[in-house]
Amino acid sequence: MTSSTASEDRAPSQDRLALRLPAEYNERTPGCPFDPAAHQAELGAQGPVHQVTMGDGDPAWLVTGHDEARAVLADPRMSSDRFRSRRVLAKLPPELRARLTDESGRAGNFITMDPPEHTRYRKLLTGQFTVRRMRQLTPRVHEIVTQHLDAMIASGRSADLVRAFALPVPSLVICELLGVAYEDRAEFQERSSTLLRLNAPTDELLKASDELRAFMLGLVRAKRAEPTDDLLSGLIEAAPELTDDELIGISLLLLIAGHETTANMLALGTFALLEHPEELAKLRADPSLVEGAVEELLRYLSIVHLGPIRTTLEDVEIAGVAIPADSTVIISVPVANRDPRNYHHPDTLDVARPRPSHLAFGHGVHQCLGQQLARVEMVVGFTELLKRLPGLKLDLPAAEVPLRSDMLVYGVHSLPVTWDA
Numbered sequence: 341m342t343s344s345t346a347s348e349d350r351a352p353s354q355d356r357l358a359l360r361l362p363a364e365y366n367e368r369t370p371g372c373p374f375d376p377a378a379h380q381a382e383l384g385a386q387g388p389v390h391q392v393t394m395g396d397g398d399p400a401w402l403v404t405g406h407d408e409a410r411a412v413l414a415d416p417r418m419s420s421d422r423f424r425s426r427r428v429l430a431k432l433p434p435e436l437r438a439r440l441t442d443e444s445g446r447a448g449n450f451i452t453m454d455p456p457e458h459t460r461y462r463k464l465l466t467g468q469f470t471v472r473r474m475r476q477l478t479p480r481v482h483e484i485v486t487q488h489l490d491a492m493i494a495s496g497r498s499a500d501l502v503r504a505f506a507l508p509v510p511s512l513v514i515c516e517l518l519g520v521a522y523e524d525r526a527e528f529q530e531r532s533s534t535l536l537r538l539n540a541p542t543d544e545l546l547k548a549s550d551e552l553r554a555f556m557l558g559l560v561r562a563k564r565a566e567p568t569d570d571l572l573s574g575l576i577e578a579a580p581e582l583t584d585d586e587l588i589g590i591s592l593l594l595l596i597a598g599h600e601t602t603a604n605m606l607a608l609g610t611f612a613l614l615e616h617p618e619e620l621a622k623l624r625a626d627p628s629l630v631e632g633a634v635e636e637l638l639r640y641l642s643i644v645h646l647g648p649i650r651t652t653l654e655d656v657e658i659a660g661v662a663i664p665a666d667s668t669v670i671i672s673v674p675v676a677n678r679d680p681r682n683y684h685h686p687d688t689l690d691v692a693r694p695r696p697s698h699l700a701f702g703h704g705v706h707q708c709l710g711q712q713l714a715r716v717e718m719v720v721g722f723t724e725l726l727k728r729l730p731g732l733k734l735d736l737p738a739a740e741v742p743l744r745s746d747m748l749v750y751g752v753h754s755l756p757v758t759w760d761a
Contacts, residue, residue: 389408469712
């Protein structure tokens with residue numbers, strides 16, 4: 341995302357300290373934009389589970405081991421509902437606490453739910469995101485990718501890859517899938533960018549949330565009145581019992597997740613390939629490697645600073661570490677995806693690596709619903725990008741590429757590139 345709303349001179353909001361670790365846990369080593377945050381990596385080298393301190397002073401446990409992270413994500417004793425913890429809720433400002441526990445606002449946001457509530461929503465959506473259906477979308481994804489590359493080439497021999505390609509491609513795909521008018525993308529992208537800012541004050545978060553919900557309510561009502569051939573209309577037809585609030589929650593979750601994550605993988609993945617010319621050369625020489633390379637980039641980059649957060653429903657033990665009930669457990673996806681117990685030379689980008697098992701899409705019942713769509717977009721996107729833009733290279737020093745260290749989803753704010761005629 342290319343929004344410039346994040347301001348470096350504003351102190352991070354104090355209102356969400358109970359919800360995250362201190363900022364130093366996200367700080368990356370200068371000159372190493374593709375590596376996990378240094379402090380997390382240091383902890384990972386010491387073992388798979390660590391007691392840490394949240395921004396508000398409360399204890400939490402950080403899981404950096406790959407197998408341990410998988411176990412946590414598959415454990416029904418680990419709740420995805422962050423706000424089941426009375427301790428966490430008590431530390432939030434009243435207005436934010438009320439919003440986060442309001443049933444109408446939570447409706448449809450199934451990633452923060454546990455079974456059986458989560459299961460009900462998941463079943464409704466699984467049929468919309470089958471491997472078969474995503475493959476049927478491939479020709480349209482190819483068409484969208486080609487159109488944007490044609491426009492880039494027609495405009496000259498340089499562009500900001502984020503603004504010209506990485507952001508609009510998945511945005512258009514998810515807009516078409518959901519039934520959102522593409523001309524409205526600037527509105528939802530600006531609001532979603534605010535929600536993903538690590539230093540956004542509470543009043544701005546609530547305002548952006550309200551505006552997004554109002555935007556989506558209008559769309560839900562329009563689809564109820566005049567259904568079209570899209571996912572939202574399909575949900576309304578298949579599950580008429582879903583309320584407007586539920587449809588809003590589901591749609592906003594899919595809309596934001598459907599463009600933010602893939603957009604940043606396309607941009608940061610291209611940046612990583614340009615900084616690893618031998619790996620880039622392998623892909624140019626053998627395009628059949630792209631599918632495996634996408635999995636390797638997902639593992640190597642892990643475009644989150646941390647990962648899923650769970651609350652223990654009872655006393656648990658992870659790798660011999662006792663964790664009390666009502667405790668916060670955080671998965672360090674970037675470090676877990678480089679666990680030397682699971683990967684040979686884990687800190688090396690190897691596009692020819694045998695397809696790795698990774699946690700970029702999570703694990704267990706909350707594993708990413710749209711992962712097959714993301715794979716299609718990335719495989720087509722990287723294949724055509726490398727084929728259509730010979731001599732692709734950065735148009736500024738790598739150290740000057742603006743990183744999304746201020747956002748929940750990591751990546752680059754912009755990526756100026758140039759290519760041969």
